[in-house]
Amino acid sequence: MSESDPVGVFLVYSGSAGDRLLFRYPYESEDSNQLFGKNPGTNVNPYAVRIIEDLSELRTPVSSISIRTLIGYSDKVLAALLAVKPALCGHKFEVKVNDVLFLGHPLVVPKTHPSPKHARVTMTSFNVVFALQGNADTMLVSCYHDLSQQLAVALRHEEKRCGYLSEQASTMCSIQDDMASQPEDSLESPYGAMLMKCPLANQLKSVHLSLCSGGVVQLYVNQWIHINFSLPHKVHMAYSPGTKVTPKTIQRCVESLRPYHGMLLLVDEETLLDSLPPDGSPCLTRLIQVSSPLKNLQDLASDSDLSLGQVFQLVTHLVYWGKAAIIYPLCESNVYVITPDTNMIVNSTLVEKFVELFPGMSLPAVISEFSLPTPLGEHRDVLGLPQQQAQQVQMVVWMLQHQLLVQLHIYVYRLHDPQPDTGHDKAPVNFLTPEDLPGPRRKDTRVSDAASSVTSDESQGPTPEKSSSFDIGSDGVSDEARFQWSLLQENLSNEMKERIMNLATPDNAEDVHLFVRLCPYFNGQHHLEEIMYYENVRRSQLLTLLDKFRNMLILCQHEDVGITTWLNDDKTVSLSHCC
Structure with missing residues (x-):
């Protein structure tokens, strides 16, 4: 029970x-x-006295x-x-x-x-x-x-x-x-x-x-x-047996919704549409019909002709009813790994369901490819037929629906005092706490007035006066970058300032400006996909920047706890995958 x-x-x-x-x-x-x-079928005296032979029964x-x-x-x-x-x-x-x-x-x-x-x-x-x-x-x-x-x-x-x-x-x-x-x-x-x-x-x-x-x-x-x-x-519990999901957990997940997130239906589309009441909202029907694990919520709002706020409310409704889960849209750069509590028994019920849906395929063999966290694009067979590639995507979607895979995101931490790259063992690393740096100034996209793809100029609010206490010595520095620098310089050590100054050459001035602009995100609270969305930068551009400043940063991989509704309240995330 x-x-x-x-x-x-x-x-x-x-x-x-x-x-x-x-x-x-x-x-x-x-x-x-x-x-x-x-006792049906026997004659029992209702006034009979039961004799207790075992005294332990009295203490029960x-x-x-x-x-x-x-x-x-x-x-x-x-x-x-x-x-x-x-x-x-x-x-x-x-x-x-x-x-x-x-x-x-x-x-x-x-x-x-x-x-x-x-x-x-x-x-x-x-x-x-x-x-x-x-x-x-x-x-x-x-x-x-x-x-x-x-x-x-x-x-x-x-x-x-x-x-x-x-x-x-x-x-x-x-x-x-x-x-x-x-x-x-x-x-x-x-x-x-x-x-x-x-x-x-x-x-x-x-x-x-x-x-x-x-x-x-x-x-x-x-x-x-x-x-x-x-x-x-x-x-x-039908999708994640043994876990405890409460309305409080779902509310915490919903509060983390952002336009770059996606929606994954946990039931068949036709079955879900048939289960809707006759007087159900036509907006919900349109959203279900255009839903795809490849689209983010902003795309769903555009395709269904709904506002972003309406899409957030409808997705919240589907998540509460266990009909959908919040994910990051599928793409080749997504990194997936096996869920720690995955049932790997060969004759389990999931194995039978997988064989029925994908004849000739073996669930243990397919899921073993995700034993190590690797990008989804590396699992694709470039010589395979389009049908085979489409089937692989369907298998990944099926494993996500049954909580067999979890996505890992890259989070960035900035060091207080970077050590010189001498090739020797480095001293223990000190991580920044969220209070050490001010959070990124961005618009709240959880409400109906959420903006679409926010550019860097729109995400920082009004531009303050230029700061003259510390000048990075490069021409063409925007007021926005100067403002970010004025916020950060109090938390930077002199060695950090000198190291950034030495990197500020005419050839990489833009990289230095971008690094200064993105520093508020380097506190371990924002993954790369979130930074890309709010600062309107490409993944290749961001990865190149992180590589150039690798001596000042530490990269870690773990799941996005904000949208992981299947975790118990007493569980914590372990930063076990370091880049």
């Missing part, structure tokens, strides 16, 4: 005749008869959860515990008893017009309650409260529109009364009979099963009100 699975779902009401439990699911477990002293803590089912709570106890008076309605309901947490959102029953026919129940308030394990985290509790509120609001709307809740409650009470008149040794449960006659009971059962299986709830209450809910804790 997963920690995110519900223990049960309950429907209770409070009325003029008292409190009553209308429905519960699951209403029995496979061993519930043994738990309560019942008693749990109210057994085989995904709440046990030890009678219907009357649940009714008294979960029913709420009208004065407390409209607020979050949360009660913890031992190792069980009950969550709901009680509402007042509205007056119906016209009154429902054959209504035998007079309700004043009702509550749809979910039972969770007592150690559920706050984010999981918030998600279940949201679902309870959605169901309660839908039932209140249908009660006001046509008296749906009162009608279903009357049927449930009638079934319970009929079952109560049967002999005491009857093994038939009234809740099982409700599933045969009450649509609401079937929908509550469907909600519970959907949460336990995939974490997605999609249904129409009374074939009228649409309930659309996703439980991230469960949804993302």
Whole structure:
């Protein structure tokens, strides 16, 4: 049983005749008869005393959860515990008893017009309650409260529109009364009979099963009100088993979205389009139709005729629902390596899926090519047919969808005091902290007013006055470069200044200017793709610059933690790949 699975779902009401439990699911477990002293097919004395031979059983803590089912709570106890008076309605309901947490959102029953026919129940308030394990985290509790509120609001709307809740409650009470008149040794449960006659009971059962299986709830209450809910804790486990993905983790990933990022669909395009509701946004449909792992978000916005802000919101929605992941668009310079926790068992389920999709190919053989971090272009067979090259791209996309590969980016650190290149062993390196240098001044591209490809002149804001405290001695220095230099010189040692001065010759003056301009990015917080985008420089130009100033820099490779939603909150990135 997963920690995110519900223990049960309950429907209770409070009325003029008292409190009553209308429905519960699951209403029995496979061993519930043994738990309560019942054994079908045998005559067991209900008053028999059980003799405990092993004293260790007495020291075992008693749990109210057994085989995904709440046990030890009678219907009357649940009714008294979960029913709420009208004065407390409209607020979050949360009660913890031992190792069980009950969550709901009680509402007042509205007056119906016209009154429902054959209504035998007079309700004043009702509550749809979910039972969770007592150690559920706050984010999981918030998600279940949201679902309870959605169901309660839908039932209140249908009660006001046509008296749906009162009608279903009357049927449930009638079934319970009929079952109560049967002999005491009857093994038939009234809740099982409700599933045969009450649509609401079937929908509550469907909600519970959907949460336990995939974490997605999609249904129409009374074939009228649409309930659309996703439980991230469960949804993302289908693509990354064993990891813990919470809304907080997804929010952190979404906040790191930039126009140069891309979107990778985790499901088939046709399947995703068919799963959209009839009243879904046409903008989302257009975005899915033009999506490609080769495009960045800015290209997607242009191709779908949407603003960049709209694309960000739609991508966030798809990521939350586990339908897409954020990546850097595929290109030959991308560096991929095997995910550390990849399952390399030959007969695993992923291997079978891979063979079905790519006949004649072996997943262990293909993925072994990424044992060492190398650019994607080096895996391409230049003599291969176009069909073979296209298939290789599809295999890389498939491995990214199943979290078998992770992309490594190059991050740059600037040294405080560079050592002379003498060929001997160098002294230990001191890395800069993010506080040592001011961050790059750029526009915030997470909102709808995000600019397109930002040039160097646009990314620095207003130009200040020239600084005369330190002059690099070259003609044609832009005010922007002088401004960057004035910010950096306080953090530069005299040796660093002299070394840059010595490099400032007429032949490489432009390189020195570019180095000064890019220095705010050399704090280990920005990878090359981000620098290329915001400063509008080519990769070859940037790599050449880094090579010329290699004695002042350290290059490291690791994944972009900002868009890696599959990491647990307690995991950290290891800078284990140094260039």
